[in-house]
Structure formats: C-alpha cells, structure tokens
Amino acid sequence: MGKKTIHVSDFTGTVLQADDEVVRVVVLEHPDLVAGPVQLDATPAEIESIDDAALDVAVVEVHDRHGGDEPRRVVLTASEFDAMATDTPMAQLLRTAERVKPPRARKGAEKIDYGTVEHAGKPHRGRVTEEEARIVRDQLDEVNKRLADAGLRQVDPTDPEHASRYGFPTPA
Structure with missing residues (x-):
C-alpha cells in the first residue's frame, strides 16, 4: 500500500500541482490568532494583490500605568498617528526623537x-x-x-x- 500527499492552497482549497510555485505566508499577528505565528501556503496569483492592500501603519508601544509592567502594543494608520503631532510635523519628530537602545545582552548569561x-x-x-x-x-x-x-x-x-x-x- 502506498500513500499519496496532495497539497492544497490554504487560501482557496485549490489542489496544487507538483510543478506549481508555492508561496509561504507567515501570519505574525491577527485578531483570531491565539497560539503564535502560523504558516499558510498559497500560489503567487492568490496573493498578488497583497502589496496593493498593504496599509501604511504605525506600530507603537505605550508604556503607562494601564499596562502594568508590560507595554501595550498599538497598531494604527500612519495618518492617524501623524495627526497626533499638532506642534511639529511627525516626520520631523521622528527624525529628532531620542533613539531607543535595544536591551544589552547579559555578560556570562546562563x-x-x-x-x-x-x-x-x-x-x-x-x-x-x-x-x-x-x-x-x-x-x-x-x-x-x-x-x-x-x-x-x-x-x-x-x-x-x-x-x-x-x-x-x-x-x-
């Protein structure tokens, strides 16, 4: 007895042929994603409009008392974020703002x-x-x-x- 594996597109359910190009799409964040990143398979044609649908967004962390010890991560459109700067244009603020340094690696880490x-x-x-x-x-x-x-x-x-x-x- 033999086994045959059939690959299908996760997006459309279309059977993928052995010579079809398969594109791997990794979903990093989504409101319905509960257990970390997942991988989906698709054909190039199925995702050709993905770049056109992309949004200009700002991803920010808010460090305040509401988050306790952890910052809140917020995603909003870039234009909504830019509108928050009323005194100086956001582009100028971002160029002159203090840089956040990545945490240092501990020497002699276990x-x-x-x-x-x-x-x-x-x-x-x-x-x-x-x-x-x-x-x-x-x-x-x-x-x-x-x-x-x-x-x-x-x-x-x-x-x-x-x-x-x-x-x-x-x-x-």
Whole structure:
C-alpha cells in the first residue's frame, strides 16, 4: 500500500500541482490568532494583490500605568498617528526623537538546558540530547503549547526533520 500527499492552497482549497510555485505566508499577528505565528501556503496569483492592500501603519508601544509592567502594543494608520503631532510635523519628530537602545545582552548569561521541560523543543543549533528528545516525545502537547505561547515554531512529528531530530517514527 502506498500513500499519496496532495497539497492544497490554504487560501482557496485549490489542489496544487507538483510543478506549481508555492508561496509561504507567515501570519505574525491577527485578531483570531491565539497560539503564535502560523504558516499558510498559497500560489503567487492568490496573493498578488497583497502589496496593493498593504496599509501604511504605525506600530507603537505605550508604556503607562494601564499596562502594568508590560507595554501595550498599538497598531494604527500612519495618518492617524501623524495627526497626533499638532506642534511639529511627525516626520520631523521622528527624525529628532531620542533613539531607543535595544536591551544589552547579559555578560556570562546562563547556558540554556534544553533537557528540561521549560526549554525542550525550543529551536537551537546544538545537538538534541536524548533527554530533550524524550521530553518532546512524551510531552508533545505541553511542549507545543509552550512554544506557541512564546511565538516559536512548534514540533511537528510528521516533519521528517523534526522526526529525526526528536526520535519520532519517520513518516513514510
């Protein structure tokens, strides 16, 4: 018995032929997205108008007492944001405003132990230990929920690379 895999467009459900070009669309933020970024497959024709539909937006973080310890992230049209500047044009404000420095990396940062439930399955370049692989196999749902909550890729036991990396049965 053999298996046949049929690829379809996530946008239209159209069956994709082996020689069709497939475009990967990663959805980073959306009101209905609850567990981190996802990937959708489409044809170039299905998304050809995506750049025309793009909006000029401003993405800002608001650091105030309403957010507690965490800033609120707000997306608004660039023109709405620009209209908030009534004394000096926004373009000038942005050119002369104080730059935000990225947080400094801690010197002597602790080495991450991927052989723990807290870190197992996180993407890394190092070798996967048997302990990490066992945790990922035995607690896959918990590991994937934690990865999704952190906005990281999830472990897919049907992906040949993940199957090999974490010791899942290799898909046929």
